[in-house]
Amino acid sequence: MKPDDPVEHSLPTEIAAGLERIRSRPASEDSVQKVLLAAQALGSEDVSSRSTSKPAPRRVFAGKLVIALTVVVLLSVGLLTSRSPVVWADVVQSMEDVPWLKLTPTDSTIEFTSWLSPSRRIVGVRHRDGADFVDQAAGEHVEFNKVNGTLCRIPVDRPHWPALETIHEIITAGAVESGSIFSGFKVVDQESRTVEVSGRKWIEFVLQLRQAATILKMTVRVDPESQLPVWLDIQGDERTTRFEVSYPDDGPRDIYALGAPRDLKITDRLPSKDLQVVLEKLNTAFWEFGDYAAIVCNERGVPWRLIRRDGERWRFDRCVSTDRTQPVPEDTARLLEVTGDDQWWKDRLSEFDLQPVFVCDGETVYRFTDKGERVRHRRGGGDSISGMIETTHFLIEWFAWPPHKVNSEFTHRLGPADDDGPDGTLLLDVQAVVPPSRSLRFRQCKLWLDPDLDYAVVRHEMLGYTDLKLPGDPYGHLDQTNQLREFSEFRKSPAGHSYPTVVHWKNVSNKDGTGKAHDITTYYHLDFETAIPDSVFRVGAQPTD
Amino acid sequence: MPSWNDVVREHGPSAYRTAWRILGHAHDTEDVLQDAFLEAHRSFCSGSVRNWRAFLNQLVTYRSLDRLRRRKQSIELDDLLTCDGRAGPYDEAVAREAEARIRACVAELPERQAAVFCLFHFEALSHDDIAETLNITTNAVAVALYKSREVLRGLVLESAQEEKS
Numbered sequence: 001m002k003p004d005d006p007v008e009h010s011l012p013t014e015i016a017a018g019l020e021r022i023r024s025r026p027a028s029e030d031s032v033q034k035v036l037l038a039a040q041a042l043g044s045e046d047v048s049s050r051s052t053s054k055p056a057p058r059r060v061f062a063g064k065l066v067i068a069l070t071v072v073v074l075l076s077v078g079l080l081t082s083r084s085p086v087v088w089a090d091v092v093q094s095m096e097d098v099p100w101l102k103l104t105p106t107d108s109t110i111e112f113t114s115w116l117s118p119s120r121r122i123v124g125v126r127h128r129d130g131a132d133f134v135d136q137a138a139g140e141h142v143e144f145n146k147v148n149g150t151l152c153r154i155p156v157d158r159p160h161w162p163a164l165e166t167i168h169e170i171i172t173a174g175a176v177e178s179g180s181i182f183s184g185f186k187v188v189d190q191e192s193r194t195v196e197v198s199g200r201k202w203i204e205f206v207l208q209l210r211q212a213a214t215i216l217k218m219t220v221r222v223d224p225e226s227q228l229p230v231w232l233d234i235q236g237d238e239r240t241t242r243f244e245v246s247y248p249d250d251g252p253r254d255i256y257a258l259g260a261p262r263d264l265k266i267t268d269r270l271p272s273k274d275l276q277v278v279l280e281k282l283n284t285a286f287w288e289f290g291d292y293a294a295i296v297c298n299e300r301g302v303p304w305r306l307i308r309r310d311g312e313r314w315r316f317d318r319c320v321s322t323d324r325t326q327p328v329p330e331d332t333a334r335l336l337e338v339t340g341d342d343q344w345w346k347d348r349l350s351e352f353d354l355q356p357v358f359v360c361d362g363e364t365v366y367r368f369t370d371k372g373e374r375v376r377h378r379r380g381g382g383d384s385i386s387g388m389i390e391t392t393h394f395l396i397e398w399f400a401w402p403p404h405k406v407n408s409e410f411t412h413r414l415g416p417a418d419d420d421g422p423d424g425t426l427l428l429d430v431q432a433v434v435p436p437s438r439s440l441r442f443r444q445c446k447l448w449l450d451p452d453l454d455y456a457v458v459r460h461e462m463l464g465y466t467d468l469k470l471p472g473d474p475y476g477h478l479d480q481t482n483q484l485r486e487f488s489e490f491r492k493s494p495a496g497h498s499y500p501t502v503v504h505w506k507n508v509s510n511k512d513g514t515g516k517a518h519d520i521t522t523y524y525h526l527d528f529e530t531a532i533p534d535s536v537f538r539v540g541a542q543p544t545d
Numbered sequence: 546m547p548s549w550n551d552v553v554r555e556h557g558p559s560a561y562r563t564a565w566r567i568l569g570h571a572h573d574t575e576d577v578l579q580d581a582f583l584e585a586h587r588s589f590c591s592g593s594v595r596n597w598r599a600f601l602n603q604l605v606t607y608r609s610l611d612r613l614r615r616r617k618q619s620i621e622l623d624d625l626l627t628c629d630g631r632a633g634p635y636d637e638a639v640a641r642e643a644e645a646r647i648r649a650c651v652a653e654l655p656e657r658q659a660a661v662f663c664l665f666h667f668e669a670l671s672h673d674d675i676a677e678t679l680n681i682t683t684n685a686v687a688v689a690l691y692k693s694r695e696v697l698r699g700l701v702l703e704s705a706q707e708e709k710s
Contacts, residue, residue, distance in 0.1 A: 015697065018643040019666045025644075027565040027574070035575050036557045039582040043549030043589075284672070287687035290695070311688040495691050 091205065091220070094227040100251035103232070103243040110241060115251040124252035131258035140270075143408045144260035148434045151255065151264045152408035155271065195221075202230075271406050275414045278428060281455050285401035285497045292493070293532060294396060295319075295525045306354060307395065312362045313537040314395065319352035359539050366539045396524045399487055400456040400499045402447070409434045421448045422458055432464075453490055453498040460485045482507075494528050501525070549589050552597050553582070560601045566667040567609035567651070569644060577608045599678045602668075606660045606678075613652045650697050658693035661686055 095101060096118040103114045111128040121136040130146035134156060141156045192205050207218040219233040229245045252258050255266075271279060289309075296305035306317040356368045406412060410430050417427040428447040436443070443464030449455040462483040484507060487500030501524045507517040547555070560581065564574045581604045585594075594600045651659050660679055664670045665686075672690075676683045 014643055015647060018647045022566050022569065022644055022647065022667055023669070025566075025569070027562060028571055031571045031575060032558060032561050035561055035578040035582075036553055038579060039553045039557055039586075040550050042582060042586040043553070284687055287684050288691045290691055311692070312684065494695060 091222050091227055091229065095229070098228070098247045100248050102246045102248050102251070104246065106231075106242045106244055115248075117251055122251075124255075124258050126258045131255060131260060133252065133255040133258060142255040142260075142266060144255050144258065144264070145408060145434075146259075148409075149264070150267065150408060150433070151260055152267045152269045154269045154406055154408050267408075269406055269408060269411070271412065272414070275406075275412055275428075278414060278426075278449060278455050279404060279406070282401050282457075283403045283405070285454075285456075286397050286403050288495050289397040289401065289497050289499070290493045290495045290528055291532060292526045292528045293530055294527070297523055305357075308532050308536055309395065309397075310532050310534075310537065312360070314358075314360050315356065315536055316358040316394065317354040317356050320355055359537060361537050361539060396499050396503075396526065397493075397497070399460065399485065399503060400453075400490075401497065402457065402460075404430075417448055422450070424452070425450050425458060426455070456487075456490065456498040456500075458487050458490075458500070460487070491526070493526075499524075499526070546592075547597070549586065552585070552589065552601075556597050556601045557582075559598070560605045563602060563605045563663075563668055564609040567606065567648070567663050568613060569648060573612050574609075577605065577612050581605045581608050596677070599680075602664070602678045603660075603680070606663055607656065610652070610656065610659050610663070613648060647697070654693050654696055657681070657685075658689045658696065661689040662693035662697065665690055 099117060099119070101116040101118075103116075105112055111126075113126050115124040116122075123132070123134040123136070125132045130144040132144070133142045134140075135142075136156060139156050141154050143152050143154060144150075145152075192203060195202050195204055201224060203222040203224050205220045205222065207220070217233075217235040219235070220229045221231050222229050228247065231245060232243045234241045234243070256262050291310045292308070294307040296307060306319055308315045308317075358368070359366045409432060411433050413429045413431075414426060415429075417425040421427055425448040428449060430445040430447070432443045442462050444461075445463070446459075446461040447457045448459035450458045460483075464482070483505075486504040486506065487502070488504070489501040490498045491501055492498050503522045503524070505520040505522070508520050557578075561574065561578055564577045564581075565571075568574050568577065581601070584604060585601060588594045588600065651662060654662060657679070661675055664675045664678060665672075670678065672683045672686045675681075675686045679686075681689075
């Protein structure tokens with residue numbers, strides 16, 4: 001069994017044992033050698049004679065080989081294609097051979113200059129708010145924040161080097177939001193063309209970069225002689241930014257060379273091993289949780305909510321009684337007695353009209369107004385659609401497993417819970433360390449984790465929460481600066497991840513203007529079995545922005 | 546830039562292993578590898594590959610899954626010749642049957658789910674490595690992995706019930 005995969009434990013014994021055998025069954029060395037020899041023969045200039053003296057294991061293989069070589073030869077002399085003489089791979093190779101690349105925006109009002117050393121796997125960026133120095137090989141990212149006067153060592157989220165996309169990611173991330181270096185943009189399309197300017201020919205490569213629903217177009221002009229870029233254009237939704245590319249012999253060796261004061265001490269924010277384990281669970285369980293339909297209600301029975309999730313798609317509906325004269329069904333008083341009786345809720349669902357509040361089609365979240373008008377609320381970005389905290393944080397799996405990453409603006413302390421926490425829990429205390437003038441989503445977040453539930457969150461306190469103007473507040477009581485929720489009656493999803501079926505919202509402010517606070521309890525009935533049709537996540541024609 | 550022989554020498558054995566684990570059949574593995582290397586060599590000549598490990602892994606995984614879907618499920622003599630000798634003939638036959646059932650179920654999975662499942666459970670790759678290999682996000686890996694396990698669990702149970710009946 002894979003030692004680091006607790007999920008494999010959840011598979012039936014028969015499957016787990018079969019997988020172990022598949023992994024451990026040895027291949028025939030003769031067969032391996034036969035294949036490798038035949039493959040190496042492809043690189044030989046005299047393949048046909050080798051094929052004769054040492055026949056390939058399959059006749060069809062030799063036939064394909066001849067065809068392949070013919071295609072390669074024709075391609076090499078340009079008979080089958082009219083593409084430019086420089087291919088993108090040549091440019092990549094040329095850039096990897098230079099000690100440093102320096103990218104400077106032509107618009108002097110943009111403060112963003114970056115240095116890249118492909119061979120050292122180092123990225124240095126100087127921008128308006130400070131600087132970043134990323135050593136991919138060491139897995140370290142040192143961030144200098146000029147505004148906060150801080151210098152922090154944080155983890156490198158994902159190694160992307162030497163992928164060429166990294167260059168794009170750095171440029172685009174820097175242009176959009178300083179400090180966000182690896183942003184997950186991917187090249188989804190590319191083409192090349194030859195252009196002539198004042199009698200001189202250049203090669204231009206046009207790349208389409210995509211991150212969820214965000215598409216950027218990048219144009220790179222390349223000198224055909226050196227095969228190196230001379231400038232790059234990044235075209236987003238609203239503007240195009242040009243960067244000139246130069247190739248200095250030397251570049252920044254550390255964060256201080258990028259402008260950080262030498263007397264500023266580096267604060268180490270690399271997570272401890274215990275914290276790493278907890279963060280790993282928080283960051284994976286949300287995604288592995290599984291697909292479901294959930295009926296949500298409060299103790300008064302109305303209003304009800306219906307939530308459906310399928311991978312990265314989800315939908316949140318408000319349930320409105322079809323019988324307007326009877327806003328509260330007679331038997332909703334049974335609610336507390338029938339918690340867990342899923343069939344009862346399924347039967348009652350037909351008594352309600354469903355009014356969408358949010359629909360996420362996997363790339364974009366659409367919000368629906370009370371009048372049923374559709375508005376594009378948020379496009380995908382960051383790690384994924386889960387980056388949209390204000391629209392995913394009402395999913396029940398988010399309560400138990402809120403994805404969370406370490407950054408320089410917060411400290412993370414993990415230890416035994418204090419006296420006000422549930423018995424036996426650990427407390428993950430996340431506190432902002434930047435001045436209040438810095439706009440943050442929250443100033444402090446306290447998560448009480450239960451080791452018996454594989455570190456699921458059982459209590460969640462958010463202080464200084466600022467995303468208060470949430471249109472279409474799905475529960476109708478999330479507009480609080482300080483929020484405290486307690487979770488109970490845990491069950492397990494089919495994937496083995498615990499989730500609460502009861503959520504206690506503490507001290508919810510009253511919306512009737514009296515200023516009184518009270519507690520609300522919501523109940524979640526999850527159905528993991530009923531198939532959810534794709535049509536649920538479609539929103540039709542272009543929405544209004 | 547590595548030479549073609551470097552590519553074959555460095556990444557060929559792991560590519561073979563990937564196909565072998567998915568197919569469990571020497572001749573099929575050889576066929577898939579031959580096709581895959583032909584395609585890889587074309588890419589080598591065009592210079593379009595930056596990460597050979599990921600490229601070959603993706604290519605071989607998808608080609609192997611194609612072959613797995615097409616072939617007749619059977620246990621052939623040459624497979625038995627690679628028996629590791631740790632189990633008796635009966636146990637060996639039972640174990641091979643279980644493996645064949647898993648592979649048959651994998652063949653029923655949608656393409657991406659099957660690829661993610663194989664790279665995770667057969668090759669023990671991390672989520673990040675799978676994402677890089679298949680050019681998808683780590684979140685997509687997690688989702689595909691979850692779904693593949695669910696489907697597989699159901700298919701294996703279904704298959705076992707059919708046998709009993």
